[in-house]
Amino acid sequence: MRDYEILWPEWNELINERFVPLVDNTDRYLILWGGRGSSKSDFAAKKLIYRCLTEKYFRYILVRNEYISIKDSQFQTLKDIVFDLGLDPLFQFKVSPLEIVCINGNKFLARGCDDTTRLKSIKDPTGAWYEEDIISEKDFITITTSIRTSKANYLQEIFSINPEVEGDYTQNWFWKKFFEDKLETSFTDITRVEIDQNKTIEMRYTSHHSTHKDNRYIPDEFIAFLQELKKTNPYYYTIYCLGRWGNKITGGQFYKLFSIGKNVSETKYNPSLPLWLSFDFNVLPGVSCGIFQIESRKMKMIDEIQLPSPNNTTSNVCREVIRKYQNHSAGMLITGDPAGVHEDTRSEKGFNDYTIIQQELKQFLPSMRYGKLAPPVVMRGNFINTIFETGYEGIEIIIGNRCSKMINDLLYGLEASDGTKLKQKVKDADTGATFEKHHHFTDLLDYAVTSIFPGEFDKYRRGGRPMLITYGKNISNHNSAYK
Known part of the structure; x- marks a missing residue:
C-alpha cells in the first residue's frame, strides 16, 4: 500500500458548530435526531470517513430496513462527501455488492433488514450507521450483538433519524429504550443490553437533538418551507421543523x-x-395530574405529573406537587374526576381521593372546585374543540411544550363510533393488567376547562343563548284566575 497524506480541514470549518463536541464521542450508541435539514447525516458521514481513513481497523455496516434504499442514502452521502473533499483516489465504490473500500483496507458494507441472513454474515464489524429508519428491536439485537470485536479503537453505532414512527411512539421499543422518562432532548445516559439469560451489560449512549437552526448552510427557501408547515400541516411542522417525536396520524382523533x-x-x-x-x-397507568394557571382568558398548562408504579398513587402525586411548588403562596384550586369522592379499596375507610388531596396539600389551603357529575363527554369535547378552533368567548388553551403525555393524548386519543372517547385497552408489560391507553390527561383537561369556565360551558350547552332568569312562582293553569 502506498503512503498518503490526508489534508483534513479543521472540524469547525467542516461541520456545523452544534456537532463539533461529538467528533470525539466514543459512546456505544450515538443518537442524532431532530428536524430535517439539521446536517446530522452530513456529520455522521464525515466522522465515519475520518475514522475509516485514520484507524487501523474499521469495518462499518450501513443499515436500513430495505437494502435497496441504502444506495441512495448513506452510500450516496458518503460518496458525495469523499468527492467533495478530494479524497476519491483513496476509495472504491462498489455496487455489487454495495460497499465502499478504502485504500488502507477499511470498508463500509451495506445490509438491509429485509435479508436477516446477511445481517449476521459480517465478520468483526466495528459499528453500524442506521439512517432515517428505526428498525425492529429484533433486527437491532441481531446487529448490536454482532458488534463485539476487540480490533477497533472503539465500537460505536450511530443513528441519524427523524423522530416519526408507525403507531404510538411511546410504545415503540426505541423510544422506550433510549427516551422514556427523559425531559431533555440532548443528554448522556446508560442503557442495559441483555447478552444472554444470565448476563446483562451496561452501555453509555448520547442523545443529540438538532434542527435546521443548527445548520449554517441551509438555504432560506428550505427554512421558509419548514416555517410554512406551521400553517399548512402542523403535524409535519412538529416532526420536520421542531424535530419532536410523533406518530403518523391516521384520522379519527377525538380532539380534531x-x-x-x-x-x-x-x-x-x-x-x-x-x-x-x-x-x-x-x-394504571396511575393518578394523573395537570397543573394550570389562568391569565385573563388564557389557560396555560405548565406541568403534568404521572408517577410510575409503585408511586402511582394520589398521595405520592400530591407529594410531588409539594416538591415542585413548595414555596407557592398565591392560592390553589382543585378539580378533577367527580368519581374521586367515592371510597374505594385504594383508600382507608372514611377517605377518598379528594380528602387525601385536601390533607396532603393543606399547606396551600386548597379550594375544592370539582363537580358532582362529570360533564357529558360529547358536549365537553365539542366545547374544547370549539375553543381550539375559534377561541370561543375569547378563551385560549395553551399546552406547555414539556407536557408530552397531554400532547400525546390530544394527538392520538381516538373517537368512538358514538362520538365519545374510544377507550383502547393495552396490557402492562410487568403485571399483565390492562388499562386505557389514552384519554387520562385529556379527561383531566376536560374537568379543568369546564371548572375554570363554567359560565361559558353552560352557554355553549344552550347553543350560545344567555341564561334566562325567571322571578316569582310558576302558577299552574288549574289555579289560574284566567280559566
Whole structure:
C-alpha cells in the first residue's frame, strides 16, 4: 500500500458548530435526531470517513430496513462527501455488492433488514450507521450483538433519524429504550443490553437533538418551507421543523381541532398566579395530574405529573406537587374526576381521593372546585374543540411544550363510533393488567376547562343563548284566575 497524506480541514470549518463536541464521542450508541435539514447525516458521514481513513481497523455496516434504499442514502452521502473533499483516489465504490473500500483496507458494507441472513454474515464489524429508519428491536439485537470485536479503537453505532414512527411512539421499543422518562432532548445516559439469560451489560449512549437552526448552510427557501408547515400541516411542522417525536396520524382523533402549531408553546410557572390542579384517578397507568394557571382568558398548562408504579398513587402525586411548588403562596384550586369522592379499596375507610388531596396539600389551603357529575363527554369535547378552533368567548388553551403525555393524548386519543372517547385497552408489560391507553390527561383537561369556565360551558350547552332568569312562582293553569 502506498503512503498518503490526508489534508483534513479543521472540524469547525467542516461541520456545523452544534456537532463539533461529538467528533470525539466514543459512546456505544450515538443518537442524532431532530428536524430535517439539521446536517446530522452530513456529520455522521464525515466522522465515519475520518475514522475509516485514520484507524487501523474499521469495518462499518450501513443499515436500513430495505437494502435497496441504502444506495441512495448513506452510500450516496458518503460518496458525495469523499468527492467533495478530494479524497476519491483513496476509495472504491462498489455496487455489487454495495460497499465502499478504502485504500488502507477499511470498508463500509451495506445490509438491509429485509435479508436477516446477511445481517449476521459480517465478520468483526466495528459499528453500524442506521439512517432515517428505526428498525425492529429484533433486527437491532441481531446487529448490536454482532458488534463485539476487540480490533477497533472503539465500537460505536450511530443513528441519524427523524423522530416519526408507525403507531404510538411511546410504545415503540426505541423510544422506550433510549427516551422514556427523559425531559431533555440532548443528554448522556446508560442503557442495559441483555447478552444472554444470565448476563446483562451496561452501555453509555448520547442523545443529540438538532434542527435546521443548527445548520449554517441551509438555504432560506428550505427554512421558509419548514416555517410554512406551521400553517399548512402542523403535524409535519412538529416532526420536520421542531424535530419532536410523533406518530403518523391516521384520522379519527377525538380532539380534531387541536394543533401543535397553534395550541402548544413554552409555558412558565408564575408565582403570583393561583395554581389549578386537575386530577384523573386510575390504578394504571396511575393518578394523573395537570397543573394550570389562568391569565385573563388564557389557560396555560405548565406541568403534568404521572408517577410510575409503585408511586402511582394520589398521595405520592400530591407529594410531588409539594416538591415542585413548595414555596407557592398565591392560592390553589382543585378539580378533577367527580368519581374521586367515592371510597374505594385504594383508600382507608372514611377517605377518598379528594380528602387525601385536601390533607396532603393543606399547606396551600386548597379550594375544592370539582363537580358532582362529570360533564357529558360529547358536549365537553365539542366545547374544547370549539375553543381550539375559534377561541370561543375569547378563551385560549395553551399546552406547555414539556407536557408530552397531554400532547400525546390530544394527538392520538381516538373517537368512538358514538362520538365519545374510544377507550383502547393495552396490557402492562410487568403485571399483565390492562388499562386505557389514552384519554387520562385529556379527561383531566376536560374537568379543568369546564371548572375554570363554567359560565361559558353552560352557554355553549344552550347553543350560545344567555341564561334566562325567571322571578316569582310558576302558577299552574288549574289555579289560574284566567280559566
